[in-house]
Amino acid sequence: MASTLRPYLTCIRNTLDAAMCLQNFPCQEVERHNKPEIELKSSPELLLNPVLICRNESEKCLIETSINSLRISLKVKQADELENILTKKFLRFLSMRAEAFQVLRRKPVQGYDISFLITNYHCEEMQKHKLIDFIVQFMEDIDKEISELKMSVNTRGRLVATEFLKQFI
Amino acid sequence: MILLQSHSKFLLQTLWNRLQNLEKGIELDHHWVEFDDVRYHVQVSTKNPHVLLLSVSLPPPSSETIFVNGLPFGAIDAIKAAYGSTVQIKDPPRDGYNLTLKINLSKLPANQDQKQSFLVKVASVREVVLGAPLRVILKHLASRTVAPDIDPLVALVHRPRESFFLVPKADKVTVVYPMRFNDSIDIVLATSFLQEFVEARRTAGLHNTPPCSWSPTPPQELKEVPADALLANAGFVTFVIFPRHVEGPKLDRTVWNLSTFHAYVSYHVKCSEGFMHTRMRRRVETLIQALDRARPELEKKTAMNRSFKRLGIKKDSRNNSFS
Numbered sequence: 150m151a152s153t154l155r156p157y158l159t160c161i162r163n164t165l166d167a168a169m170c171l172q173n174f175p176c177q178e179v180e181r182h183n184k185p186e187i188e189l190k191s192s193p194e195l196l197l198n199p200v201l202i203c204r205n206e207s208e209k210c211l212i213e214t215s216i217n218s219l220r221i222s223l224k225v226k227q228a229d230e231l232e233n234i235l236t237k238k239f240l241r242f243l244s245m246r247a248e249a250f251q252v253l254r255r256k257p258v259q260g261y262d263i264s265f266l267i268t269n270y271h272c273e274e275m276q277k278h279k280l281i282d283f284i285v286q287f288m289e290d291i292d293k294e295i296s297e298l299k300m301s302v303n304t305r306g307r308l309v310a311t312e313f314l315k316q317f318i
Numbered sequence: 319m320i321l322l323q324s325h326s327k328f329l330l331q332t333l334w335n336r337l338q339n340l341e342k343g344i345e346l347d348h349h350w351v352e353f354d355d356v357r358y359h360v361q362v363s364t365k366n367p368h369v370l371l372l373s374v375s376l377p378p379p380s381s382e383t384i385f386v387n388g389l390p391f392g393a394i395d396a397i398k399a400a401y402g403s404t405v406q407i408k409d410p411p412r413d414g415y416n417l418t419l420k421i422n423l424s425k426l427p428a429n430q431d432q433k434q435s436f437l438v439k440v441a442s443v444r445e446v447v448l449g450a451p452l453r454v455i456l457k458h459l460a461s462r463t464v465a466p467d468i469d470p471l472v473a474l475v476h477r478p479r480e481s482f483f484l485v486p487k488a489d490k491v492t493v494v495y496p497m498r499f500n501d502s503i504d505i506v507l508a509t510s511f512l513q514e515f516v517e518a519r520r521t522a523g524l525h526n527t528p529p530c531s532w533s534p535t536p537p538q539e540l541k542e543v544p545a546d547a548l549l550a551n552a553g554f555v556t557f558v559i560f561p562r563h564v565e566g567p568k569l570d571r572t573v574w575n576l577s578t579f580h581a582y583v584s585y586h587v588k589c590s591e592g593f594m595h596t597r598m599r600r601r602v603e604t605l606i607q608a609l610d611r612a613r614p615e616l617e618k619k620t621a622m623n624r625s626f627k628r629l630g631i632k633k634d635s636r637n638n639s640f641s
Contacts, residue, residue, distance in 0.1 A: 234506045235594075242598045249606055279612035286608055294601050298594055302507060305593075306514035309586045312320045314519060314527040316575050317563045 157204040158285050164200055164212055165221070165281045171269040174217040185218035185268050211261065218268045220254070221284065222261035225291060235298045236262065239291070252280070263291075322582055324574045325441035326352060329372075332360055333437045336370060337423060343367050353581050355478045356444055359415060368424040371408070373415035374443055382473035382547055383481045388416040389447065390474065396450040400439055417447060448475070449573040455486045456564045456573060464488050471542065476580055481547065485539050491559045494539055495579055496550035499587075507587045508552040515555065528557040555579075 176182040177192060186195045199213040211222040225240070227233045240263045247253040252271055254264040265284065272280070328350060336346065346362035357375035379385055388411070397407060397419070404425045411418040421440065426433050439446075451474055458465045464486055473481040485492040497512065499505045512532045519530050534553045536543070557576070564572050575582075 230506050231510050234503050238503065238594070239598055242595075243602065243605075246602055249602070250609060252609070275609075275612040276614050279614075283605075283609050283612055287605060290601065290605060294597070298597065301593065301597070302510060302590055303514065305586065305590050306511040307518055309320065309511060309583075310515040310518035311521070311524070313515070313575065313579075313582065314524050314530070316321065316571055317527045317568070318524075 153204055157202065157208075157210075158288065160202050161210055161212075161288070162281055162285055164202065165219075165284065166278075168197070168200070168212055168214040168219055169267070169272065169277055169281065171217050171219060171267070171272050173269050183217075185266060186215035187213055187218040187220045188266070190215075211258070218266060220258070221265040221267070222258040223263050223288065223291075224261045225263070225295070231302065232295060232299060235295055235302075239294060239298065252283075322574075322578050322585065324445040324570075325438050326358065326444065327441075329358060329360070329443075330437060330441035333370070333440060336362060337426075337433075337437070340367065340423060346370075352444070353585070354476065354578075356448075357415070359412065368422060370421045370423055371412070371418060372421060372440070372443065373412040373418045374447060375415040376417075376448060377475055377478040379475040380473075380479045380481050380547060382543070383475045385416075390451045392450040392454040393417075393447045396446050396453060397443075400446050401436075404436070405440070417443075419443070445570070445574050445577065449577045452484070452577060453569070453573045455484060455491060456559065456569060459486070459488075459491050459559065459561055460564045460569065462488050462561055471539070473543075473547070474577075476577060480580075482580070483540060483543065489561070492539055493557045493559060493576055494537060495555045496536070496540075496548055497552035497555060497580065497583070498550050499552055499584070503591065504584075504587050505551050507590055508583055511583055511586065512553060512555055526562070528559050528563060531556045 173183070174186065174195070176184050177195075186192070190196060195216045197214040199211060201209060201211050203209040205226075207224070208226045209224050211220075213220045213222075225236050227236050240257070243250070244253065244255055244257070244263065247255045252265050252267050254266045257264045267280065332346070332348065343364040344362070344367075345364055346360060348360045349357065351357050355377045359371075359373040359375075361371040361373075362369070376385075376389075384391075394407065397405070397417075401419075404422055406420045406422075408418040408420050426436055451472070454465055455468065455472065468486060470485065472484040472486065474484065475481050480496075480498060482493065482495045485494075497508060499508055515530050516532050518524065519527060531537075532553050532555050536548045536550075537554055537556055539556075540548060540554075559572065559576075
């Protein structure tokens with residue numbers, strides 16, 4: 150499994166490098182409004198082709214770009230019931246703190262586990278290559294955290310069981 | 319604290335405090351609740367400062383378990399055996415409680431160690447009362463007999479309106495717990511913990527422990543039980559207790575561990591969730607720090623300020639050395 154991780158992340162990094170050319174674009178429909186066009190999807194000439202990168206059947210990444218905003222949606226691998234609830238719990242925890250993260254979307258896109266929304270303003274405030282570094286590190290950190298949480302649950306379970314059973318000796 | 323202790327810490331402390339201040343006429347009237355809906359009430363009046371009234375309320379039983387006079391069978395005998403004449407049972411018990419005990423604090427043994435162990439025993443009143451039927455059955459197991467007039471399948475209460483089941487035989491007692499949880503995350507965590515019980519037993523050094531198994535469906539022993547008592551979203555755990563597990567001093571420990579098995583698993587599931595929250599919060603902080611590194615302006619400004627200051631200091635030192 151680890152052998153596909155590096156190419157997957159490299160592919161996402163290269164795609165983001167190409168897709169993250171965002172510029173300020175005031176709204177065409179409403180005067181003096183400036184909205185992320187990728188969320189509205191009202192004018193097809195402002196949207197680029199969405200790119201879907203699949204690592205395997207259960208892990209994929211959807212990158213949708215428009216003239217002033219970029220949306221990245223991730224689906225994380227969930228092998229069994231325990232990983233399922235740990236992932237849901239952890240990603241919900243992160244999404245609720247979306248304001249602190251700024252580039253995180255409060256609700257994931259339908260069919261995915263977590264989404265980012267990057268606008269031209271973010272690109273003006275932060276360096277583009279560092280922002281991409283952050284996204285890729287985020288993905289690695291999610292995987293690491295889920296597996297560490299699962300291991301801590303199993304270790305605790307083993308300890309709890311051993312202590313209980315030792316009482317009977 | 320990994321294991322749940324059989325004495326209530328708050329009750330023990332209250333008793334000790336009362337004992338230190340026996341001569342002072344202080345009114346005492348405390349209510350509190352402990353896990354699985356066991357309620358305590360302690361009362362001391364200024365008229366009789368040596369007498370302490372302790373009332374206990376037990377979790378309400380479901381339809382399969384029967385309480386005799388509001389107490390599990392064997393409870394009155396167990397209380398008399400544990401406490402002797404220092405403690406009297408008040409009949410009827412205080413309103414809203416299953417049991418009221420009158421303790422005469424001036425009649426405690428004079429020896430400090432004996433006093434301490436007696437108070438610990440009083441603070442373990444929950445173990446004595448709720449564990450009484452289990453104690454009766456396991457005591458008979460230790461002598462390889464079966465208690466007279468006992469049903470082939472016994473249901474005992476361990477949580478409000480929920481019971482666990484025992485199949486007492488002369489050479490072994492099979493204990494089956496239907497594990498029920500309210501929260502969906504609790505269910506998944508508890509299922510993984512319970513499966514660890516089966517795995518942990520296979521490690522070396524634990525061969526003498528009771529054989530333990532887990533199944534998602536009701537096991538053979540519970541054939542005749544009505545379906546509503548068998549709703550268990552985290553499966554069924556079965557332990558087989560042999561006479562060697564209840565010999566001598568091990569009896570009390572076994573009774574306590576089996577009576578509070580569900581509470582033990584539930585406690586550790588909650589601890590696990592708390593630990594996960596701490597981890598997640600730490601991870602959020604790390605990620606936000608990583609994001610802050612993506613901001614360039616602050617770094618540039620401080621670098622320029624620093625180089626400005628350095629030139630300034632060098633100029634001054636040159637002036638000083640000349641003057």
